[in-house]
Amino acid sequence: MRISELSRRSGAPVTTLKYYLREGLVHEGERRSGNQTDYDESHVQRVRLVRALLDTGGLSIAAARRVLATLDADDRSMADTFEAAQHAMTDGRAHHEASDAARRRVAALAGAQGWRTTPDNPGFDLAARVLDDLAAIGYEPSDAYLDAYAAAADRIARADLAALTDRESPALAAELMVVGTVVGDALIAGLRRLAHQEATAELFPTTGDAHAAPATHATQRKDLP
Amino acid sequence: MRISELSRRSGAPVTTLKYYLREGLVHEGERRSGNQTDYDESHVQRVRLVRALLDTGGLSIAAARRVLATLDADDRSMADTFEAAQHAMTDGRAHHEASDAARRRVAALAGAQGWRTTPDNPGFDLAARVLDDLAAIGYEPSDAYLDAYAAAADRIARADLAALTDRESPALAAELMVVGTVVGDALIAGLRRLAHQEATAELFPTTGDAHAAPATHATQRKDLP
Known part of the structure; x- marks a missing residue:
């Protein structure tokens, strides 16, 4: 197919x-006579994959x-591929270092869940910096708060692996x-925003008039976002 | 305090x-005689808050x-503040539109959880685009997969609101x-990476030699990341 057809099929300009x-x-693509280049199904698939990583996942080009x-590497093991995906979202993001105290708390949290982890897992730094950020605005997260997050992470991770x-x-x-590693973050972020609206409606009932009843939402076609 | 002291206190250059x-x-800050400007505790707090939003949360300046x-607005209600935070991470992010089919599936998922939501909730588009991305690589998520994510989101949202x-x-x-809305995404993303390592170790036991036992991780100081 020509590039115009690849554009139509993949949805990318x-x-x-x-x-x-x-x-x-x-x-x-494959160069043909004249100024023409041919693309095939493998290009359609790849363009969709690239869009998922860049747009939804928010990855940099690098x-x-x-x-x-x-x-693309034939000789990479599943474990290598996994590690590359794990690091993709955190690499190259400008940030301050997490404190030792926050890292210790995350390590204890992972230990309590029975997770076998290695110190180079980017999750340690990512989670620990959040604890530092919360501490910076004077909020010391309770064990119940962090346990809820850890239990949720455990549940999601099992679903992710089962899908494989x-x-x-x-x-x-x-x-x-x-x-899944890259866009799964967006999936839980999106669902968390929906769940927040419900939890907020319960906590601040004055905003209730703006909310649709749950039943109508799933069934009325024209009410859909 | 001078700007050098504000830098030391807040950790920002x-x-x-x-x-x-x-x-x-x-x-x-408050202008003093000569070329000097004075900053106070409110500046230290604000700089830490800005860093959390930009660095950990990955927000744009806008x-x-x-x-x-x-x-900063005194007359904003809690609901207004909440809505602004909800939209902050998704605004201005270049992306393709989610399909109607994906939106319907997310709406059904939210309905099944009993969440009262409004169609303008940015979570709909964020989650629906993930379903489209997965479909683009030929993966149709099972109900079990999506239910696990929704249940995890529900649990996190309740912990978030309880913290308030x-x-x-x-x-x-x-x-x-x-x-919490902004950096909570990073917290669950970080913990999910740690949980993935455990789940992957179970699924691909050949990488097991690289993993520490859970008990040692939380207790041995020098093993900490």
């Missing part, structure tokens, strides 16, 4: 496709390139592992 | 402080400014609501 090709995120490289076993081949499982 | 001041994220404006009631004043509760 032609200028975006040219950008992806120039940045090496999408493999070149981070997306690293993640895609592990998917549904895939027909190791290559497809690796692809889902990468995309 | 002087150039960063000047940038925050210029962008209007931090209020001006999004942080909008969120801070709702905190610990705060001594409405102003402090509003501050926690904003920071």
Whole structure:
């Protein structure tokens, strides 16, 4: 297919496709006679994957390139692919270092859940910096607060891993592992915002008139966002 | 205090402080005679808050400014502040539109959890785009997968709201609501990475030699990340 057809099939504008090709995120098409280049199904799939990583996952071009490289390398193990996906979202993000106290608390939390982790797991720094941020505004999170987060993380992680076993081949499982790791953060962030609205309505009932009843929301087509 | 002392207290370099001041994220200090400007505790607090929003939360300057404006306005209700925080992370992020089918599935998921939501909740689009991304790589999430995410989101949201009631004043509760909404995404993302390592170790036991036993991790000081 031509680039215009690739654009139509993948939903990405032609200028975006040219950008992806120039940045090496999408493999070149086959050059034909004249000025024409041919693309195939593998390009459609790849463009969709790149969009998921960049748009929904919010990855930088450099981070997306690293993640895609592990998917493209035939000799990478599942564990290597997993590690690349784990680091993708946190690499290159400007940030201050987490305090030792916050890291210790996260390590204790992981230990209490029985998680076997390695110190280089980017989750330690990410979670510990949140504790520092909360401390900076004078909030010391209770054990109940952190336990709720840890239990939720445990539940999600099990669902993520169970999903991998549904895939027909190791290559497809690796692809889902990468995309799932990156966009799963957005899924829980989105659902958390929906759940917040319910929890806020309970806590501050004065805003209640703006809320639809749950039953109508799932059934009335024109009420959908 | 002088700007050098504000830098030491807040942990932000002087150039960063000047940038925050210029962008209007931090209020001006009091001009003294000569070339000197005085800062106080309110500046220390504000700089820490700005860093949490920008660094850990990954907000743009524009999004942080909008969120801070709702905190600064005396006449804003808790519900207004909440809405501003809800939208902060999703505003201005370049993305494609979610499909109707994905939105319907998210609406059904929210309905099944009994969440009262409004169609403008940014969580709908955020979560629905993830479903589209997964569909783009040929993965149709099972009900069990989505239910696990929704149940986790429900649990986290309740913990978030319970934390607000610990705060001594409405102003402090509003501050926690904003920071918690923004950095809470990073907290669950970090813990999810730690939980993934455990779940992956169970699924791919060959990588097991790299993992420490849970008990040692929480107790051995030098093993901490």
